Every structure is written in C-alpha cells, then in structure tokens.
Amino acid sequence: MGKTIAVCNQKGGVGKTTTAVNLAACLAAAEEPTLLVDMDAQCNATTGVGLDRDTIQASVYDVITRRGSRDGNTAMRDIIVPSERIRYLSIAPASTDLAGAEVELVNVLARERRLREALDEIRDDYSYIIIDTPPSLGLLTINVLAATRSVLIPIQCEYYALEGLAELLNTIRLVQKNLNRDLVIEGALLTMYDTRLNLSRQVAEDVRGCFSGRVFDTVVPRNVKLSEAPSFGKPIILYDIMSSGAESYLSLAKEIMNNG
Numbered sequence: 001m002g003k004t005i006a007v008c009n010q011k012g013g014v015g016k017t018t019t020a021v022n023l024a025a026c027l028a029a030a031e032e033p034t035l036l037v038d039m040d041a042q043c044n045a046t047t048g049v050g051l052d053r054d055t056i057q058a059s060v061y062d063v064i065t066r067r068g069s070r071d072g073n074t075a076m077r078d079i080i081v082p083s084e085r086i087r088y089l090s091i092a093p094a095s096t097d098l099a100g101a102e103v104e105l106v107n108v109l110a111r112e113r114r115l116r117e118a119l120d121e122i123r124d125d126y127s128y129i130i131i132d133t134p135p136s137l138g139l140l141t142i143n144v145l146a147a148t149r150s151v152l153i154p155i156q157c158e159y160y161a162l163e164g165l166a167e168l169l170n171t172i173r174l175v176q177k178n179l180n181r182d183l184v185i186e187g188a189l190l191t192m193y194d195t196r197l198n199l200s201r202q203v204a205e206d207v208r209g210c211f212s213g214r215v216f217d218t219v220v221p222r223n224v225k226l227s228e229a230p231s232f233g234k235p236i237i238l239y240d241i242m243s244s245g246a247e248s249y250l251s252l253a254k255e256i257m258n259n260g
C-alpha cells in the first residue's frame with residue numbers, strides 16, 4: 001500500500017505547494033509510482049506540473065462532494081491524469097470550485113472522511129501519495145489529515161516562522177484522537193533558507209528545538225529557480241536539474257524513501 005504524506009501548514013507562502021510538487025516529481029523520477037493530490041482551490045500544484053486548468057474535466061472537488069458522472073458519483077480513478085512530462089507521476093487535480101466544498105460539506109454525514117474513503121480505492125496503485133493543502137485549518141485540511149499517514153510541515157526561515165504552529169499541532173492531535181489514530185508527523189522541513197542571514201540560522205535552531213528529532217536534514221535554500229519553474233509548468237528537476245533547489249528536493253525524496 002502506498003505511503004500518503006500531506007504537506008501542511010495553515011500559513012500561506014511557506015513553500016507547501018513548491019514542496020508537494022517537487023517532492024512528488026523527485027519520487028517519481030526515482031521510478032516510484034507517485035500521485036500528487038491538489039486539495040487547494042488555488043490549483044497551484046495542478047498548474048505547477050503543467051496541467052491546464054481550463055482543460056480539466058473533473059477534479060477532487062467532484063470526488064469529495066460526490067458529484068458528476070456515473071451514478072452521480074465521481075471516483076478518484078476518474079479524475080486522475082498522468083503527467084505528460086514525468087513518467088510514474090500522476091495528478092489528482094484541483095479546481096477553483098473546491099473553495100465552495102468547505103461550505104457544501106458542512107451538512108454532510110461523515111464529511112471529514114470523504115477524501116480518506118476516496119483515496120482508499122487507489123492507495124495500492126502508488127508507492128507514494130503526496131497531498132498539497134490549502135492555507136487554512138478548515139474542513140478540507142481536516143479531510144486531508146484524516147486521509148494521510150503522515151504530515152510534512154514546511155517552515156519558512158522568516159520572522160514569525162513558528163507562529164500558528166501550536167494551533168497546527170493541536171489540530172493534528174485532535175485528528176489523531178478522533179479521526180486517524182495512525183497519523184504521525186513525518187518531519188518539519190526548513191524552506192527558503194538563506195545562509196547569509198542570521199535570521200535563517202536562528203529560525204533553524206528554534207525549529208530544531210521545537211521538533212527535536214523530527215526535522216529533515218535536508219534544508220531547502222532560497223533559490224530563484226524554484227520560484228520560476230511553476231510559470232513554465234515544470235517541476236524543478238525539469239526546469240533546472242543543476243540548481244540548488246533541485247538538489248535539495250532530490251535529497252528530501254531520498255530521506256523520505258529511507259524513512260520507509
């Protein structure tokens with residue numbers, strides 16, 4: 001059965017999508033069948049791997065709200081598309097109407113388990129399932145936490161890096177207690193690290209203190225190539241394999257494969 005990892009932090013702009021896209025691409029490059037699930041209505045992971053938002057027929061929105069095609073239900077398998085650029089990589093795309101799902105699900109029975117049930121149908125098809133999440137702790141993120149085996153928490157090496165972390169860890173504990181006993185923290189990932197800044201070093205030290213042994217050895221540097229790649233619809237390993245950004249996400253993928 002595939003290992004599911006959710007990239008989660010309710011703060012925006014910390015490197016969730018960059019991490020989800022590039023980790024998924026690097027795992028696939030290692031010939032591990034990998035599924036990237038985009039759970040953010042902004043669709044940045046979907047477009048970041050080169051899918052055109054306008055040509056997407058059905059998305060995770062249709063799956064978790066159970067709309068659409070056959071007998072009124074859309075299954076996960078119906079929405080998954082293979083990446084045209086990276087073998088072994090498939091994508092379960094998002095669509096902008098996902099923003100409405102949060103509200104639509106409120107009155108639905110077992111609404112927190114919609115994604116989990118949908119993923120259960122396809123977990124055996126992949127070695128890894130990587131989920132990108134929205135910048136909130138709403139019902140979509142709860143669905144993700146209920147559906148995943150582990151959480152990877154990207155932390156931007158900036159002011160207020162640890163702000164909101166207590167709330168995130170508390171939400172994880174609540175989900176462990178009520179929805180998903182097997183949920184674990186895969187690790188915290190330092191992102192946008194700038195070796196020239198004392199601040200980056202300070203944040204790294206604070207994060208290592210806060211997460212004790214659970215911080216990835218890989219540190220993602222601030223690298224302009226990582227921010228350019230999405231506008232070409234390419235993961236970093238296709239955009240600039242020699243960049244420090246590519247090196248760091250290949251190293252992260254290796255750490256994750258070694259974690260088992």
Ligand SMILES: Nc1ncnc2c1ncn2[C@@H]1O[C@H](COP(=O)(O)OP(=O)(O)O)[C@@H](O)[C@H]1O
Pocket residue numbers: 011012013014015016017018019044135191192193220221222223224226227228230245
């Ligand atoms: N290591 C990095 N170096 C430089 N820019 C980065 C890096 N990681 C992310 N970015 C850029 O920072 C912005 C926010 O990153 P993103 O992954 O979209 O965060 P989130 O999904 O948490 O909102 C994006 O413009 C992205 O391209």
Ligand SMILES: [Mg+2]
Pocket residue numbers: 016017018040044133
């Ligand atoms: Mg994002």
